[in-house]
Amino acid sequence: MRNHEHHPKRTGFFHGRGSVLAGLLVLTALAFLPGLGLAQDATSAAQSVAYRDIPGLGSRNVVWVIAQLHLLLAGFVLGVPIFAWLCEIVGWKTGDKRYDKLAKEFTKLLTSSYATTALFGGILLFLLIGFYPKLMAYLTDIFFPSFIVYCLLFLLETATLYLYWYGWDAMQDGGMKSLHLFLGFLLNVFAFFIMIVPNSWATFQASPVVISEGTEIQRAWAATWNPTWWPVNIHRLIANVVLGGYICGAYAGIRYLSAKSPEERDHYDWMGYVGNFIGVFGLLPLPFAGYWLMREIYQYNQQMGITLMGGFLSWLFILQAMLIGVLFLGSNYYFWLGITHRIPGAEVKYKRPIMAMLVILLLCLGVWMTPHSLVASLEEARKMGGTHHPLLGVFGVMSAKMTVANLMILVTFMSFIMYWRAGKQETATWAKVAKAIMGGVLGVAAVVVIVLGVWGYFVPAIVRINYFSVAQVLIVLFVMLTITPLTALLLRSAKTTTEMVWGRMPPRSAYALVLNAVMVILLMTLMGYARSSSRVHWHIYGVMRDSSQYAYSPALGYAAAFMSLNTFLFCMLVAFIFWVATMGDKAKAGGTEGKAKVPAGAVPAMAGGSPALDKE
Amino acid sequence: MSEVALLQVIGLCIVGIGVAILLFIQARFVRVVGFVVIVLGIFALVALGVPQMASLPPAEEKFDVASIKTAADMAAIGQKIFFSKGQCALCHSIGPSESARCPDLKGIGAKLTREFIYESLTQPQAYIYLDFRHEGPPKEYPARMPYINKNPIGLTKNEILSVIAFLQQMSGEPITVSPSEIEQAGSPAQPAAQPQKVAALIPAHGR
Numbered sequence: 001m002r003n004h005e006h007h008p009k010r011t012g013f014f015h016g017r018g019s020v021l022a023g024l025l026v027l028t029a030l031a032f033l034p035g036l037g038l039a040q041d042a043t044s045a046a047q048s049v050a051y052r053d054i055p056g057l058g059s060r061n062v063v064w065v066i067a068q069l070h071l072l073l074a075g076f077v078l079g080v081p082i083f084a085w086l087c088e089i090v091g092w093k094t095g096d097k098r099y100d101k102l103a104k105e106f107t108k109l110l111t112s113s114y115a116t117t118a119l120f121g122g123i124l125l126f127l128l129i130g131f132y133p134k135l136m137a138y139l140t141d142i143f144f145p146s147f148i149v150y151c152l153l154f155l156l157e158t159a160t161l162y163l164y165w166y167g168w169d170a171m172q173d174g175g176m177k178s179l180h181l182f183l184g185f186l187l188n189v190f191a192f193f194i195m196i197v198p199n200s201w202a203t204f205q206a207s208p209v210v211i212s213e214g215t216e217i218q219r220a221w222a223a224t225w226n227p228t229w230w231p232v233n234i235h236r237l238i239a240n241v242v243l244g245g246y247i248c249g250a251y252a253g254i255r256y257l258s259a260k261s262p263e264e265r266d267h268y269d270w271m272g273y274v275g276n277f278i279g280v281f282g283l284l285p286l287p288f289a290g291y292w293l294m295r296e297i298y299q300y301n302q303q304m305g306i307t308l309m310g311g312f313l314s315w316l317f318i319l320q321a322m323l324i325g326v327l328f329l330g331s332n333y334y335f336w337l338g339i340t341h342r343i344p345g346a347e348v349k350y351k352r353p354i355m356a357m358l359v360i361l362l363l364c365l366g367v368w369m370t371p372h373s374l375v376a377s378l379e380e381a382r383k384m385g386g387t388h389h390p391l392l393g394v395f396g397v398m399s400a401k402m403t404v405a406n407l408m409i410l411v412t413f414m415s416f417i418m419y420w421r422a423g424k425q426e427t428a429t430w431a432k433v434a435k436a437i438m439g440g441v442l443g444v445a446a447v448v449v450i451v452l453g454v455w456g457y458f459v460p461a462i463v464r465i466n467y468f469s470v471a472q473v474l475i476v477l478f479v480m481l482t483i484t485p486l487t488a489l490l491l492r493s494a495k496t497t498t499e500m501v502w503g504r505m506p507p508r509s510a511y512a513l514v515l516n517a518v519m520v521i522l523l524m525t526l527m528g529y530a531r532s533s534s535r536v537h538w539h540i541y542g543v544m545r546d547s548s549q550y551a552y553s554p555a556l557g558y559a560a561a562f563m564s565l566n567t568f569l570f571c572m573l574v575a576f577i578f579w580v581a582t583m584g585d586k587a588k589a590g591g592t593e594g595k596a597k598v599p600a601g602a603v604p605a606m607a608g609g610s611p612a613l614d615k616e
Numbered sequence: 617m618s619e620v621a622l623l624q625v626i627g628l629c630i631v632g633i634g635v636a637i638l639l640f641i642q643a644r645f646v647r648v649v650g651f652v653v654i655v656l657g658i659f660a661l662v663a664l665g666v667p668q669m670a671s672l673p674p675a676e677e678k679f680d681v682a683s684i685k686t687a688a689d690m691a692a693i694g695q696k697i698f699f700s701k702g703q704c705a706l707c708h709s710i711g712p713s714e715s716a717r718c719p720d721l722k723g724i725g726a727k728l729t730r731e732f733i734y735e736s737l738t739q740p741q742a743y744i745y746l747d748f749r750h751e752g753p754p755k756e757y758p759a760r761m762p763y764i765n766k767n768p769i770g771l772t773k774n775e776i777l778s779v780i781a782f783l784q785q786m787s788g789e790p791i792t793v794s795p796s797e798i799e800q801a802g803s804p805a806q807p808a809a810q811p812q813k814v815a816a817l818i819p820a821h822g823r
Binding site (some may be wrong): 208212257519555571572 | 619620623626627644645648649651652653655656657659660662663664666667668669670671672673674699700703705706707760761762763766769
């Protein structure tokens with residue numbers, strides 16, 4: 001069974017069409033009810049029923065689809081408020097109305113998705129209670145106090161979102177704007193807790209702790225504070241930002257493709273850039289959070305870790321490497337397209353560095369995707385001297401993979417820095433020294449990461465895991481935390497040589513944005529399957545066994561078909577929601593929404609710049 | 617046709633549909649959908665190309681009273697209960713472990729009497745060894761021992777006796793639990809009568 005967040009509280013709808021959409025979905029859900037066996041004789045001992053099923057479809061498959069859609073929607077609606085609020089702060093601080101408009105547009109996507117998320121949560125809850133009554137009774141017995149907290153959080157989140165969205169225009173001036181920003185902050189606080197409460201239910205299933213005697217609250221708290229709770233909280237928090245960023249980027253990409261006016265093209269080109277930037281910003285630390293989570297899983301139960309990394313799920317991590325690799329390539333490709341199309345004359349200057357980065361990324365991806373054991377016939381295995389290829393086998397181990405993952409993060413970070421600095425010329429007297437320091441830090445960091453990676457082959461695993469891998473991560477973080485502020489300081493006084501031109505990106509850039517979004521969604525579906533399957537035949541690992549006919553984990557191919565189906569359904573659902581949400585805009589667009597009148601160079605651009613600003 | 621082959625055919629068809637959309641349809645949104653379909657189809661085909669391994673559950677263990685002939689049979693069942701329903705291994709290790717949240721139980725059957733172990737399982741707060749198998753000052757452990765005979769674990773008397781048999785066998789001790797103590801089906805499964813207070817028999821290390 002897949003356990004994800006359940007939303008026992010259905011919330012209000014923000015658009016008239018939202019209720020229509022909700023009604024349709026409820027009707028669809030109700031269509032399943034006859035198959036649920038709910039019409040059983042009520043006198044039958046309901047408490048003795050452990051499982052119910054839908055013949056033909058399979059209860060697990062239905063829950064798989066609904067839970068996955070709910071989780072993806074939840075990830076989106078919890079990730080978007082973070083950067084919507086940050087965009088609003090930037091707009092408020094700089095006076096650049098574009099950021100406020102962008103934040104509002106993000107929030108519009110949020111409000112239209114919010115009701116659907118809650119709706120799917122409700123459907124999921126009914127299905128879980130219907131299909132897995134025994135398990136749900138057990139979890140309710142332990143977690144009931146947190147159910148109450150969750151309901152309260154939902155009420156608070158809903159009320160805050162109402163105020164935040166509907167008060168946007170009314171709270172634009174003076175102290176009211178501060179109040180609006182505070183509402184945005186509250187929205188994120190509640191959203192964070194809405195995420196971590198259900199995380200405790202899911203992580204308890206994977207890493208349960210023994211529940212002692214005590215009050216209901218004490219028992220619920222003991223179960224909540226389980227070994228993988230915080231690693232999952234942090235990992236999901238970052239992943240939600242990544243998901244939200246890339247989905248907003250894909251939305252902007254599609255709007256860019258269908259834009260009819262230059263103003264629209266400019267706006268959605270810029271929005272796509274911001275979405276991709278947010279996605280990359282979250283993507284860079286995400287592998288570190290994932291590594292910490294995996295470490296905690298090993299620490300909690302070595303067998304579970306082995307099942308994931310060395311057992312029947314080991315090939316899943318090759319697929320994960322492929323998806324992450326494509327995501328890195330897609331993100332970098334979008335940056336490179338930005339450099340060569342938005343900044344005239346940059347294509348020649350940056351051709352070589354881009355080629356070098358592309359080669360490094362591809363080589364790293366090749367290493368990351370190399371399996372430890374090759375699929376080989378008996379004869380081939382004899383020729384190789386075993387299942388490990390004499391050369392490729394070297395790249396199939398964690399030491400190599402950790403090294404290339406860190407290198408890919410470094411390359412992507414440098415891609416972004418290059419984009420940031422493009423079209424500008426430093427004027428600070430200390431610019432040469434700063435650039436030398438940055439180059440030195442980057443070069444030394446790359447060398448040390450590689451040296452630690454190679455050295456990792458010659459030390460015990462525990463030394464590599466506890467010291468070398470951690471050191472590699474800290475080195476990469478140090479590079480980011482050193483070069484980012486230095487670059488910001490340098491560019492503060494830089495002279496703009498080439499003004500950035502928005503709206504000139506080729507159509508393939510929009511497809512790159514869509515590809516990135518699809519990759520992130522697939523990654524979430526893939527790793528959700530990994531998390532659930534790592535429990536093997538347990539609902540609650542080592543505590544409550546799955547004794548249903550679905551107490552097995554399907555093979556990767558079958559699971560991937562479901563992942564693809566879920567991803568497609570989610571994309572279509574989101575497209576429909578966004579289409580409904582933007583209907584009003586199209587009706588209003590009688591030429592009233594012209595290009596935002598922003599004084600040239602009112603704020604330093606992230607790349608390129610404004611000669612007008614330089615003159616000032 | 618095997619399931620994998622069928623899924624591969626479906627995957628190829630989906631990729632084909634996506635390609636056809638990109639080749640012949642001009643509507644932008646539909647083209648984007650076609651592109652997404654191609655990406656998803658390729659992903660599924662790659663996943664179908666790697667070794668296909670399902671994880672099948674092991675046979676479910678039942679506490680079959682009829683199968684118990686010797687004390688060793690009891691210990692074998694006790695071992696299974698220790699690592700599954702009893703949830704003992706969630707906190708305890710057998711042998712040193714960095715991640716164990718509670719005392720290491722290696723050799724516990726040699727150090728403690730069966731009565732004391734029974735009391736520790738059913739009245740965990742009655743007497744606490746703060747320095748059991750632990751050198752240095754007495755140590756408080758982060759997890760608190762639950763009542764094993766109550767919900768949510770709720771081991772029966774038979775199951776608790778089997779676990780004690782396992783702990784004794786694992787410590788290299790003769791098993792003092794006899795199969796004759798197992799309650800037959802039909803008799804109410806309930807915890808044994810309160811064992812005698814054994815705390816007085818053991819040197820006090822901490823309470």
